[in-house]
Amino acid sequence: xxxxxxxxxxxxxxxxxxxxxxxxxxxxxxxxxxxxxxxxxxxxxxxxxxxxxxxxxxxxxxxxxxxxxxxxxxxxxxxxxxxxxxxxxxxxxxxxxxxxxxxxxxxxxxxxxxxxxxxxxxxxxxxxxxxxxxxxxxxxxxxxxxxxxxxxxxxxxxxxxxxxxxxxxxxxxxxxxxxxxxxxxxxxxxxxxxxxxxxxxxxxxxxxxxxxxxxxxxxxxxxxxxxxxxxxxxxxxxxxxxxxxxxxxxxxxxxxxxxxxxxxxxxxxxxxxxxxxxxxxxxxxxxxxxxxxxxxxxxxxxxxxxxxxxxxxxxxxxxxxxxxxxxxxxxxxxxxxxxx
Ligand code: UT7
Numbered sequence: 001x002x003x004x005x006x007x008x009x010x011x012x013x014x015x016x017x018x019x020x021x022x023x024x025x026x027x028x029x030x031x032x033x034x035x036x037x038x039x040x041x042x043x044x045x046x047x048x049x050x051x052x053x054x055x056x057x058x059x060x061x062x063x064x065x066x067x068x069x070x071x072x073x074x075x076x077x078x079x080x081x082x083x084x085x086x087x088x089x090x091x092x093x094x095x096x097x098x099x100x101x102x103x104x105x106x107x108x109x110x111x112x113x114x115x116x117x118x119x120x121x122x123x124x125x126x127x128x129x130x131x132x133x134x135x136x137x138x139x140x141x142x143x144x145x146x147x148x149x150x151x152x153x154x155x156x157x158x159x160x161x162x163x164x165x166x167x168x169x170x171x172x173x174x175x176x177x178x179x180x181x182x183x184x185x186x187x188x189x190x191x192x193x194x195x196x197x198x199x200x201x202x203x204x205x206x207x208x209x210x211x212x213x214x215x216x217x218x219x220x221x222x223x224x225x226x227x228x229x230x231x232x233x234x235x236x237x238x239x240x241x242x243x244x245x246x247x248x249x250x251x252x253x254x255x256x257x258x259x260x261x262x263x264x265x266x267x268x269x270x271x272x273x274x275x276x277x278x279x280x281x282x283x284x285x286x287x288x289x290x291x292x293x294x295x296x297x298x299x300x301x302x303x304x305x306x307x308x309x310x311x312x313x314x315x316x317x318x319x320x321x322x323x324x325x326x327x328x329x330x331x332x333x334x335x336x337x338x339x340x
Contacts, residue, residue, distance in 0.1 A: 009142030016336035017081070017146070017185020021303040022067040022075020022174040023290070024054040025070060025227055030168065037164035044168045049265025053171030053291025055156040064096045065103055068152040068173035069099050069110045070298075074339035075176035076111065081146060083112035086178070088144040090135055091120045092127030092151045092295040094324065095158050107150060116143070124202060125261050125323025126192070127295030128175070132319070133190030136331070137177040151295035152174040158204070160221040169263070170222075171291030175299020177336055181201050184334070188248030191240060194330035201228040202324040233267045238274035240328055241320050248318075248332035255281045256315035257305060257335070261322050262287035262297040271320075282310040294323065306338040313337050 029052050030041040044050055056062035068091055076083060089111075091104040104118035123130040128151035135147035155170030179187065206214070206221045237260070245252045252258075252275050260268045265287055274281055284301035293300055298321050305311045313335055320330035 007152045010328070012142070013182045013185045014136045014139045015182035016333055017178040017180045018075045018078030018339065019175070019177050019299060019303055019336045020071045020076070020078055020339040021176070021300050022070035023057040024062055024067070024172050025187070025301070026055050026057065027052050028055045028171075033168045036161045037167050039164050039168060047266070048169060049285070049287055050168065050291050051288050054173060056154050058171040059157065059300065064093060064152050064154050065106045065110070067154075067172070068103060068150045068176070071152065071176040072107055072111050072148050072150055072173035075148060075178050078337045078339040079178035079180070080177060084114050086111065086113045086116050086118040086146050087150045088135070088138060088147040089113065090131045090147060091130040092122055092123065092149070093120060093153055094122055094127065094294060095153045095155060097157070103152075107148070111148070122164065122282055123327050123329070124325055125263065125292070125294045125297060126168065126321040126325065126327045127331045128298045129190070129319055129321035130192060130209050132177070132179065132187070133192060133329060136187040136190065139179055139181055145180065145279050146175060147179045149179060150174060151297070151299050153294040153296050155292070155294055158222050160195060163221065165226055166224050171293050173290065173296045173300050175296050175303060176297060186334040188244070188250070188287055188332035190331045191244045191247060192327070193240070194325040194327035195232070196325065198228065198232060198326045201225045201232070201326060203325045204263065217332060219245070229326065230264065230267060231324055234270040235264065237271050237320060237322055237328065240330065241318060244318055244330045244332060250316060252331050253278055253281070254316070255318050255332075257282045257284070257311045257317035259284040259298055259301050259305070260320045262290065262301050263292045263323065276283050277281045302335065303338060306335060311335050
C-alpha cells in the first residue's frame with residue numbers, strides 16, 4: 001500500500017467580492033470610424049446600436065497588461081484586499097500581443113501578489129465567463145482562496161481600420177473581479193459550450209506561421225461573418241440563458257438584471273424577447289458607448305449598470321457571454337461592490 005493522498009477540502013460557496021474597470025480616455029465616434037470605411041453613423045447605429053467606442057492609446061502605451069493592471073487594482077480596492085491576498089490571476093483575452101509569457105503572470109507581478117498562480121484563457125468574447133467559471137470552481141474546491149479574473153482587449157490592434165465588416169463594432173477596455181469564498185451563494189453553476197464546426201465565422205486570417213512564410217500578404221486580422229454569428233447568437237442564446245437560470249434555481253422573471261455580451265443591441269433585443277423578460281429585469285446596454293470589447297464586455301457592462309444605478313450591489317444578474325469558437329458561457333451572480 002502506498003501513501004494515502006489527502007482528499008479535497010469540503011466544497012464552499014463563492015462570490016464576486018469586488019469589480020473594477022479600465023476605460024481608455026479616447027472616445028472614437030462613428031464619424032471617425034467612417035473616415036476609413038464606407039459606412040455612416042446612421043447605418044452603424046441602426047444595425048448595431050453603437051454610437052461610440054473607446055480606443056487605447058497607440059501601442060505600446062495603454063497596453064493590454066496596463067489596462068488589466070488598472071482594472072485589477074480597482075477590483076482589489078473594491079474587494080478591500082491587497083495584491084498579496086490574491087493567489088491566482090486569470091486573464092481572459094484574445095489580443096495580448098505575445099503568446100509567451102502569458103499576460104496573467106505580468107499582471108500578478110505588477111499587482112504585488114508575490115507569486116500567484118497565473119494563466120490566460122482564450123475563448124474570444126466568451127472568455128470572461130469561462131474565466132469566472134474556472135475561478136469560482138477553484139475557490140469552491142479549495143485550490144485557490146482569492147482569484148483575480150480580468151477580461152481585457154485591444155480590439156483596435158486586431159481589426160483592420162479599412163474593413164467595414166468589423167472595424168465599427170469593436171472597442172478597447174478591461175474589467176476585473178475578485179472571486180473569493182462566501183457564506184451565501186454569490187456565483188451559480190457555470191454553463192458553457194462551443195460549436196467548432198462554425199469556428200470560421202470569427203477567425204484570424206492568416207495564421208502567424210503562414211504570415212511569417214508569406215510576408216507579402218496582409219498581416220493577420222480578425223475576419224467576421226457577421227450574419228452567421230448574428231443568427232447563431234440571436235437564436236441559440238436564449239436556450240443557454242434558460243439553462244443557466246435553471247441550474248441556479250432562479251426563474252428568469254425573478255432576475256434583477258440580464259448582462260448579455262455586448263455584441264449588438266439587436267441580438268440582445270431578440271434574446272430578451274425570447275426569454276420574455278419583464279420590464280423589472282434591467283438589461284445591460286453598455287455597447288452604445290463602448291462597442292464590443294470582446295472578453296472585457298461583461299465586466300464593463302456590469303460596471304455601467306452599478307455606476308448608473310440600474311442595479312445595486314447584491315442584486316441577482318444573469319451573465320451570458322458568446323463569440324469566437326463559436327463558444328458561450330454564463331452564470332447567475334450576485335452583483336459585486338464597485339470600486340469608488
Ligand atoms: O463579439 C463576437 C460576436 N459577434 C457578433 O455577435 C456580431 C454579430 N453580427 C452582427 O452584429 C451583424 O451581423 C453586423 C452588425 C456585423 C452587420 O449587420 P447585418 O445586419 O448582419 O448586415 P449585413 O452584413 O447583412 O449587411 C447588410 C448590408 C449589405 O448590403 P446589401 O448586400 O444589403 O446591399 C452590406 O454590404 O449592409 C452592407 N454593409 C454595410 N453598409 C454600411 C455591411 N457592412 C456595412 C457597413 N456600413 N459597415
